[in-house]
Amino acid sequence: MNESVLIIDKVPGPTSFDVVRAMQPLIDGRKVGHAGSLDPFASGVLVLLVGRATKLSNALLNADKSYRALVKLGEATDTMDRTGQVSQSAQVPDLSQDEVERAVKSFEGTWNMTPPMYSAKKIHGVRLYELARQDIHVRRLPIPVELHRMELLKWESPYLEFEVECSKGTYIRSLADDLGRKLGTVGHLAELRRLSCGPFRLEEAISLQSIVDKPEAALRDGYQNFVRLLRAEGLIRKPRENQRTSFANGPL
Numbered sequence: 001m002n003e004s005v006l007i008i009d010k011v012p013g014p015t016s017f018d019v020v021r022a023m024q025p026l027i028d029g030r031k032v033g034h035a036g037s038l039d040p041f042a043s044g045v046l047v048l049l050v051g052r053a054t055k056l057s058n059a060l061l062n063a064d065k066s067y068r069a070l071v072k073l074g075e076a077t078d079t080m081d082r083t084g085q086v087s088q089s090a091q092v093p094d095l096s097q098d099e100v101e102r103a104v105k106s107f108e109g110t111w112n113m114t115p116p117m118y119s120a121k122k123i124h125g126v127r128l129y130e131l132a133r134q135d136i137h138v139r140r141l142p143i144p145v146e147l148h149r150m151e152l153l154k155w156e157s158p159y160l161e162f163e164v165e166c167s168k169g170t171y172i173r174s175l176a177d178d179l180g181r182k183l184g185t186v187g188h189l190a191e192l193r194r195l196s197c198g199p200f201r202l203e204e205a206i207s208l209q210s211i212v213d214k215p216e217a218a219l220r221d222g223y224q225n226f227v228r229l230l231r232a233e234g235l236i237r238k239p240r241e242n243q244r245t246s247f248a249n250g251p252l
Contacts, residue, residue: 002030004050004222005229009205012043019046019208026215027051035060036197037120041083044068044194045202050219053226059233063198064148066165069189071176073158076186079118079132080173090185092158103182104152104162107175112142116174145170159190199232200225 010019016037023032031054035047044067047060074092077084115121118129123138131138146167154161164175173189180187195202211218
């Protein structure tokens with residue numbers, strides 16, 4: 001197959017590009033890229049696009065996503081996540097379950113979010129985190145985001161766990177920071193797991209090792225994901241029974 005969409009369950013540790021680089025020897029010189037990076041400490045759905053499927057990257061970059069996040073209250077870090085240095089400490093109030101749940105729910109809806117300095121967003125061609133590592137801070141314009149659902153899963157001070165379904169441009173580390181301040185303290189993102197990206201969900205994700213072990217089988221299965229993505233984007237109609245979809249002179 002010349003095109004494939006692979007749904008990886010990324011483990012904490014490697015960068016998204018590390019995963020892409022591990023795929024390159026397995027795909028006979030075809031293009032490969034990811035459709036939305038995950039921080040090294042994060043895990044979950046990382047979508048890899050192979051061959052002509054790379055032309056559909058914007059469809060997934062612009063798609064809604066969902067996450068499960070763990071926030072530690074009482075400590076803010078310079079990166080807004082567990083990889084940074086503690087920049088501020090504050091006492092955690094004696095909060096009830098209802099108080100925390102109301103604060104979490106209050107973020108549902110549309111509002112403006114300022115991209116954090118430690119993010120992959122580019123300003124004048126330079127990624128913000130590269131500037132931040134040089135202690136260079138630049139003005140960032142807020143962007144509109146929509147949180148379709150925010151749900152508290154667990155509250156056990158100083159940790160709270162929530163799930164969020166959100167639009168593109170949502171930074172969960174910023175959400176963790178904002179949530180800490182909403183609760184009368186500070187906080188940072190301690191763990192992050194992506195549950196979905198567009199039509200692709202964690203339940204169907206496979207490990208990178210399983211692809212390394214059986215690349216041809218994984219690429220064949222990934223072709224069906226490519227077809228699903230084309231259908232989701234309205235680029236092909238569902239074929240009649242017993243009719244194979246052909247891309248010899250396809251839309252890409």
